[in-house]
C-alpha cells in the first residue's frame with residue numbers, strides 16, 4: 001500500500017493507529033523516545049500482519065535531530081504519509097505558576113509539531129504526493145479554566161495546520177487535522193472517569209485511518225464531538241467565563 005511514519009508511536013492512540021495501518025498492509029516506521037518498547041511493537045506488527053517495520057528515535061525537544069526522521073528512508077522507498085501523535089497534557093495548576101511547565105506543554109504539543117510538520121511538508125512536497133496528519137483536540141476549540149494551557153497549544157496547532165493545508169493545496173500533499181474527543185489512554189488515566197463520552201484507542205484509530213483515506217481535511221473523532229463542541233462554542237463568553245469547565 002505504502003509506508004507511514006508514526007511519530008510518538010508509543011502513545012495509546014498511535015499504537016492503535018499502527019495496528020489499523022498494518023491491518024491494511026501498510027509498512028510502518030515507528031518513532032518515539034522508548035525505542036526498546038517500539039522494537040517490540042514493530043516485531044509484533046511485522047509477525048501478525050506481514051508488513052515491514054522500522055524504528056526511529058524521536059525526542060520532541062531534540063529539534064536538531066528531527067530531520068533524521070526524513071533522511072534515513074527504510075527499505076529505500078519514500079514515505080507515503082506522516083502522522084504526528086506525541087503529546088503532553090501536563091498540569092494546568094502547575095503551568096499557572098511555572099513557566100517551565102507552561103513551556104513544556106507548548107513545546108511538546110506545538111513547537112515540536114511545527115518542526116516535524118514543516119520537515120514532513122518539505123519531504124512530501126518534493127515528491128508531490130502523500131499525506132500529513134496531526135492529532136489535535138477538541139480542547140483547542142474553547143479555552144477552559146481546567147486545561148487552557150494544553151488547549152491553547154492545540155489551538156495553535158489547529159491554526160498552523162490550516163495554514164499548511166492552504167500552502168500545500170496546489171500540490172498532491174494532503175494535510176489532515178484530527179479533532180479528537182476524550183480517549184482512554186495514559187494521558188487521561190486518573191483524570192477522566194470512564195463513560196459513554198470516552199472512546200477506546202482502537203475505535204479512534206479506525207476512524208482516523210478511514211478519515212485519512214476518505215480524503216477529508218478536518219474531522220472530529222468520534223463524530224459526536226462536533227455537536228458537543230457546537231453547543232459549547234455557542235455559549236456566550238459572558239456566561240462561559242463563569243462556568244467551571
Ligand SMILES: NC(=O)c1ccc[n+]([C@@H]2O[C@H](COP(=O)([O-])OP(=O)(O)OC[C@H]3O[C@@H](n4cnc5c(N)ncnc54)[C@H](OP(=O)(O)O)[C@@H]3O)[C@@H](O)[C@H]2O)c1
Nearest residue numbers: 010011012013033059060086087135137180182183185187
Ligand atoms: N487521550 C485523549 O483523550 C486525547 C484527546 C485529544 C487529543 N489527544 C492527542 O492525541 C495524541 C495521542 O494521545 P494519547 O492519549 O495516545 O497519548 P499518550 O498515550 O499519553 O502518549 C503520549 C505520547 O507522547 C509521547 N511524548 C510525550 N512527551 C514527549 C517528548 N518530549 N518527546 C517525545 N515523545 C513524547 C509519549 O512518549 P513516551 O511513551 O516515551 O512517554 C507517548 O508516546 C496526543 O497528541 C494528544 O494530545 C489525546
